[in-house]
Amino acid sequence: MLELGTNRIYGAKQQYGDEDRGVAQREYLGFSDDDEAMAAEILMDYLSEPLEG
Structure with a gap:
């Protein structure tokens, strides 16, 4: 979880x-x-890079 304040x-x-x-x-x-939506897309791209190898 991310909290901002x-x-x-x-x-x-x-x-x-x-x-x-x-x-x-x-x-x-x-x-x-x-x-x-953009943050989720960036995160998924980042996490999928090692799997694409």
Whole structure:
């Protein structure tokens, strides 16, 4: 499993926004469906290379 994140206090405010302080939501963590598909394809290519010999 891969986990991404930050230990900075402002990280959650940027990810989710803060209406009380006027901070807009600016998602910067995570994978879109396209990103996930591309990562899986790259991983499978990498893992299959030794088997192709």
